[in-house]
Amino acid sequence: MNKDLVVILIVLVWSAAASAKEWEVGSSQAVASISQAIEDASPFDTICVNAGSYTHTSAVIINKPLTLIACGDVSIIAAKNAGIFEVRADSVTISGFTLLNVEKSYTKDLAAIWVDYATHFTLTENTIRDCFFAIFCTKSKNGYIAENNITGNAVQEHSSANAIHLWYCDSMTVANNMVEHHRDGIYLEFTDNSTISGNMSRHNLRYGLHFMFSNDDLYEQNTFTYNGAGVAVMFSDHIAMVDNHFLENWGRASYGLLLKEIYDSKIEGNLFEKNTTGIFSEGSSRVAFTENTFEGNGWALRMRGSSMDNEVSQNNFVANSFDVATDAKKDHNTYLRNYWDNYEGYDLDKDGLGDVPHRPVNLFSYLVSRIDESIILLRSSFIEVLNFAEKVAPAVTPTNLIDEQPLMKPTYNHD
Amino acid sequence: MIKVFKYCFLDLIRSRWTIVYLLFFILTCGGLLYLSGDSAKVVVSLMNVVILLVPLISMIYGMMYMYQVRDYVEILLAQPISRKSIFGGYVLGLSAALSVSVALGILIPLAFYDAPQIMSAQWLMLTAISILLTVIFSILASWLVLANENRLKGFGLGLFIWLLLAVIYDGIFLVTLIALEGFPIERLALSLTLLNPVDMGRVLLIFQLDYSALMGYTGAVFEKFFGTLSGSLIIGGAYLLWISIPLGFLLRKARKKDF
Numbered sequence: 001m002n003k004d005l006v007v008i009l010i011v012l013v014w015s016a017a018a019s020a021k022e023w024e025v026g027s028s029q030a031v032a033s034i035s036q037a038i039e040d041a042s043p044f045d046t047i048c049v050n051a052g053s054y055t056h057t058s059a060v061i062i063n064k065p066l067t068l069i070a071c072g073d074v075s076i077i078a079a080k081n082a083g084i085f086e087v088r089a090d091s092v093t094i095s096g097f098t099l100l101n102v103e104k105s106y107t108k109d110l111a112a113i114w115v116d117y118a119t120h121f122t123l124t125e126n127t128i129r130d131c132f133f134a135i136f137c138t139k140s141k142n143g144y145i146a147e148n149n150i151t152g153n154a155v156q157e158h159s160s161a162n163a164i165h166l167w168y169c170d171s172m173t174v175a176n177n178m179v180e181h182h183r184d185g186i187y188l189e190f191t192d193n194s195t196i197s198g199n200m201s202r203h204n205l206r207y208g209l210h211f212m213f214s215n216d217d218l219y220e221q222n223t224f225t226y227n228g229a230g231v232a233v234m235f236s237d238h239i240a241m242v243d244n245h246f247l248e249n250w251g252r253a254s255y256g257l258l259l260k261e262i263y264d265s266k267i268e269g270n271l272f273e274k275n276t277t278g279i280f281s282e283g284s285s286r287v288a289f290t291e292n293t294f295e296g297n298g299w300a301l302r303m304r305g306s307s308m309d310n311e312v313s314q315n316n317f318v319a320n321s322f323d324v325a326t327d328a329k330k331d332h333n334t335y336l337r338n339y340w341d342n343y344e345g346y347d348l349d350k351d352g353l354g355d356v357p358h359r360p361v362n363l364f365s366y367l368v369s370r371i372d373e374s375i376i377l378l379r380s381s382f383i384e385v386l387n388f389a390e391k392v393a394p395a396v397t398p399t400n401l402i403d404e405q406p407l408m409k410p411t412y413n414h415d
Numbered sequence: 416m417i418k419v420f421k422y423c424f425l426d427l428i429r430s431r432w433t434i435v436y437l438l439f440f441i442l443t444c445g446g447l448l449y450l451s452g453d454s455a456k457v458v459v460s461l462m463n464v465v466i467l468l469v470p471l472i473s474m475i476y477g478m479m480y481m482y483q484v485r486d487y488v489e490i491l492l493a494q495p496i497s498r499k500s501i502f503g504g505y506v507l508g509l510s511a512a513l514s515v516s517v518a519l520g521i522l523i524p525l526a527f528y529d530a531p532q533i534m535s536a537q538w539l540m541l542t543a544i545s546i547l548l549t550v551i552f553s554i555l556a557s558w559l560v561l562a563n564e565n566r567l568k569g570f571g572l573g574l575f576i577w578l579l580l581a582v583i584y585d586g587i588f589l590v591t592l593i594a595l596e597g598f599p600i601e602r603l604a605l606s607l608t609l610l611n612p613v614d615m616g617r618v619l620l621i622f623q624l625d626y627s628a629l630m631g632y633t634g635a636v637f638e639k640f641f642g643t644l645s646g647s648l649i650i651g652g653a654y655l656l657w658i659s660i661p662l663g664f665l666l667r668k669a670r671k672k673d674f
Binding site: 298321373381382383 | 463581586596601604605617618621
């Protein structure tokens, strides 16, 4: 029975492939406009757009499963007050185009490519410049968005939009894209079971990557740098954040990674370097922070009192102004076997674990979490004396925030 | 005054202890540059040395010197030279000699290590603050010497003033901030900083070092203050007051004192 089904499927696919026709679009071809070619084509045909510059009077609506390929340098300039491609069918491929100048709009979500209620689409190797939204997917599934190069011209948050925006999507893959100068680099809203990998997101006004109400997602090996406020993961659960680099998100309201109401997630093998705050965690629970490296940040890890049952282990804390800051009297997270560069203990039995527990929160970082203004005393001699006294006999800082087995050497090496 | 200044300056600059002071800074700064290799980090470490040690050494060394030259000053007083010129010249000579030591001690190693860095804002600021602190504490030292015949009492007061400004003040500052937790106290924090030359130097340097982003909203208020022209004028004015008021006390004491 099952075998028959496979055979039928193969025959079907083969016949579909055999019947697929290729259309050429271009000024020297029979069909001069892309929308005409789409109208003429049958499902599963390929449209090859010849090199040249195309200007549209309205958005091109793709309402049947087609493959659109740019054969040569194809640039498409958006019409006034309109997007460029609107994908309204399954199994559409758009590849290799240069899409330009989608205007900003305060009433419509204009996008270079808008995918609406579609599945199994592929958007690859497009170059998108100066567009309001670059790629905007709504209620879509199983999309593959890869190797696009997206540069916006965002100046102000309220009048700009996101490079890749997924809204109510499922099982999407966003890989190896380059997104810059938009409001958010990549924005996932109500988007589940998706993978974001190998992207470079930089110079965006707000967040490099932004999650809202999105569950069971994975993002790995991305680089987020020079974004207004870093990366924000909010109101989501079961998110895996692995091997990403969060670099140089430096500014008053900047974070490497902002966690708000995140549950049952893991943050593993990431590198946080030169951020004002490496990770800011508010209301996160059951999150495993493992094998991350925090280097040269203002605050490596800021745990608000509302964060509990998190596990911080095997991380490296190197050259941060403050390693851990918390405003809680009592801490409900576990800190174990991290490497702290300012650990002053010793290891007599040479098992690689310090024999004396380490207190990562010093008095001053606790004070600063409570009273912002006291940061003006940063590096004051009096504060150094206080910190020392508190270290010897803790009275104010959370007594149970202790790494019982601090590592003597850093663990994990990021390339 | 110029003659007294010249005499005092040359006397001090040839003194063994001034050379030791210079060597100390050359070694500290050179050692840090050599060990760390990152000039921004060296500025931070040097900042801690400068804001703690420069006031202390200026104070102690200044008092030692002024007590030492007392007899000579009395001979000078018998000559037809105004008191203002004598004491003005001495204070100028003392602060100039110490300033030269500190400035050279910081800049010589830097020149050998990475000469173009000398013109960078953070190093200039570090040098300027060392010089300002030297001048302020030299004047304070001279005034204390004039005001106290008893050396022990003089040194005691000098040490106390140093401890107060360099350490205890921040404690009082912190207690004030904690007591007023929850109130909008940026302005208060700012004015408390301006009242202490040591704190002012530290904060100015921190802003040069891009730590200001750590300060969040508060930092924005502070940076707005330090960044604007009126802010700079207020800081300049505060330093000027810290120089001119003790200098005024010193000159008044010199004028009225019965030797």
